Amino acid sequence: MTSSGQAVRGRFAPTPSGRLHLGNAMTALLAWLQIRSAGGEMVLRLEDLDRQRCRPELAKLLQGELRWLGLDWDEGPDVGGPHAPYEQSGRTARYERVLDELQRQGRLYPCYCSRADLQAAASAPHGLDAEGPAYPGTCRQLTAAERAERALRKTPSLRFAMDEEATYRFEDGIAGETAFAGASSGDFVVRRADGIVAYQLAVVADDIEMEITDVLRGWDLLDSTPRQLALYAALGATPPRFAHSPLVLGADGSRLSKRHGAVSLSELREQYDVRAERIVGFLAWLAGLHDRIEELKPVELLATFDLSAVRRQAVTLPDRWMELLSGGDTGTTF
Known part of the structure; x- marks a missing residue:
């Protein structure tokens, strides 16, 4: 217990x-x-x-x-x-309900960036983690008209807007006290342009529903933790204890x-x-x-x-x- x-x-x-x-x-x-x-x-x-x-x-x-x-x-x-x-x-309907809730809160926005755009951003001075360079926020401030124009040319992915002023702290069971700045994590994809729900959202939705209290996973996922903590907070759920082997x-x-x-x-x-x-x-x-x-x-x-x-x-x-x-x-x- x-x-x-x-x-x-x-x-x-x-x-x-x-x-x-x-x-x-x-x-x-x-x-x-x-x-x-x-x-x-x-x-x-x-x-x-x-x-x-x-x-x-x-x-x-x-x-x-x-x-x-x-x-x-x-x-x-x-x-x-x-x-x-x-x-x-077999759980995609559950993920769509979570996406709807985040949309209702205004935490998601469409991203029209291509692979070439993201590769170009890789040379910018942003944080780097398991998912690559932190997204620089290119599509975050687009106007409604700009989004409508881009939507004619490309199906967007959906990104979760991180709080750039926040610091995400947690006591990792193996790594010890750990902290990440929200700005270094960058806004991340929660649904790809092809409609597939992304790892960060799916794993949080599943761990909440399955009442997971302790997550022990590989060290390569340590820098996914601040993104997941942000999702837990947005969904009003208590995060599990984390440990990274x-x-x-x-x-x-x-x-x-x-x-x-x-x-x-x-x-x-x-x-x-x-x-x-x-x-x-x-x-x-x-x-x-x-x-x-x-x-x-x-x-x-x-x-x-x-x-x-x-x-x-x-x-x-x-x-x-x-x-x-x-x-x-x-x-x-x-």
Whole structure:
């Protein structure tokens, strides 16, 4: 229970556009440990709004990989629950209602900028985050006549107008005290020109409806938090507690990809016969929860789980990581 007596609820929210890799798996493990160690409930939600990138077979594979690791959930696409559907592609009517509310408040405006316009803005001295350069507000002050003229040439996206004078502060469960200026985040897209609802709005709408109290996700989403806090405030909802786990990088210091070898769980399982317990122990060691690599089940980490022990810096895979993962050494220190 939270201090207010609310049940602790967390979630996994993968995008079924690829196989689960070690970095995603570490975040999922930490999210599960955080909630289960508090006696809370887990939700699995598939963020599949972009139907061109997401595939049903990958959604099924993701669920199988999570269960293979020893991670379970109380609500989700395969088990149902009171907040169904648990696929974002089936929740668009809910998002439209939220957009209508924000429109009523005057918090949204149409944006007619093209890709070329946005690329040109990238060289301007604005903040930079996971979504690229902060939008400079080009369309925010257009007159009604200017909007009507541009609408003849281009279908607009919709942007949420950030309070440029605000500072968004929160205590991150891993990163610590964090603050972002509203101006550095920039006005952000909540519905794309092709009609697809954007990540920032969908995730907030879902987390509110699903009563999520704790969100643990990857460090690359840390700078999405001020935008989401602004949406929570506009919708009159209490935001969850946030924690952002360290990224897992390849030995060359770059984001994990195929060039780093078999970094997906299915490859490690099928091609190298790596046991789930070995991967869990390896991830616990990478995250800073365990001082050595040994085979572990997630439930064996619950009694000693401490979020404050999780590393704050990105974790780089050692040169010998495949040897370590396959059982070549159990006493290695990080």
